Amino acid sequence: MARKPCCHREGLNKGAWTSQEDKLLSDYISIHGLGRWRSLPKNAGLKRCGKSCRLRWLNYLRPDIKRGNITPEEEELIIRLHKLLGNRWSLIAGRLPGRTDNEIKNYWNTRLRKKLLQDCNPKPQKSQTDIPTTEMAHAVDVIRTKAVRCTRTFKQCFFNTNKASSSSASPPMKEFCMDGVTREGIGEIFVGDTDNNMSENVILDEASEDDNNMYQEGGLGGECLDPYFDADVWESWFL
DNA sequence: AAGCCCGCCAACCGCAACAGC
DNA sequence: GGCTGTTGCGGTTGGCGGGCT
Structure with missing residues (x-):
């Protein structure tokens, strides 16, 4: 039809x-x-x-479009971002100045997906076009994140990335503060690591509605355990 | 040379979220 | 809160061009 x-x-x-x-x-x-x-x-x-x-x-x-081939550095970043965010092309594109979501999506679907699949399983099997997206996603170890658009303004709060924080005996805590700036249309938040004195614009694929509310009410010292946020991935990437 | 196949990529489409009333 | 129009996102399609037979 x-x-x-x-x-x-x-x-x-x-x-x-x-x-x-x-x-x-x-x-x-x-x-x-x-x-x-x-x-x-x-x-x-x-x-x-x-x-x-x-x-x-x-x-x-758009005048700021970057023409030309994806560089190896950009490719590596795309792979890492895709591992973190899944098929959130606009978020990924937001980390690659001059690149569009469409371009990255095409690049992933036509090149990287196959390349990564071959890396995972060098033996040729069925035609790659026959492999469902979900199966392909498993093959390249994609972390599926919950995706919501967010145009709210976040207020400053702390972010607890320690997934095991419910355990006893003073777990190692890392705290991140947010500057209250939400980039239009996406959940990209400025994050500072108070332990390591570093700061970075970080894509946080937003948490639940409750979490968003908490961010807004937030205030200093609040903790947020985001069920959709993989702290290990984040730390391996930025820290 | 002609036909076929396949990869690339621009563009389309449906849908969900947002914004305004 | 509900309705409606607008915007943005991501999956998919289809045309084009190059390579192969």
Whole structure:
């Protein structure tokens, strides 16, 4: 059964963008700025739907897009981030300046996934396109995280990364404080390690609603045991 | 040279979250 | 709190080009 098109208006262009369309879109955004994607095509004189315009801008026309091949350093970072976050492409892209979520997703699906699968299991088996995503995920040891979008502002609090903190005998505690800045649309939080005097912008794939509420009410000294946050991975990465 | 296969990647689509009323 | 429109995300599709037969 054919899927219902997202843009119901007839007469809209689909498929590859022409250079003229690109110019119309770029010129409009340079004058009027981003946003209001729904009305943008009409105002800019484009026969495209808003979603298409937004995607074209974010994935291709944006001035800070980095062209060229993914470097080995970027590839390594993608692998580590994917291990931590799973298929959270926008979050991963947020850690790679100039790279888009679409680009990283494509790179993962067409290259890294196969490469990692071969590393895990050098023996050829069934065609990789036949392997379900979930099976592939296990093959490369993906940690599935709970994903929510978060536009709330976090207040400062401490973050207990010690998963075994419920045990007795003064467990080793590491505390992280948050600066209250939430990057738009994602759960990326500034984190400082008070023990090691380091700081870092860290992606925290948000916890539950309750945890978010606690962050907001938060205050200094609060503890948060985030069930979706793998402290071992985090520590092996940053510490 | 022609046809086929396959990888790459831009673009599409559905859906969930968000924002405003 | 419910409704509605908008935005953003991630899975999927389809066209193109290069390699192989």
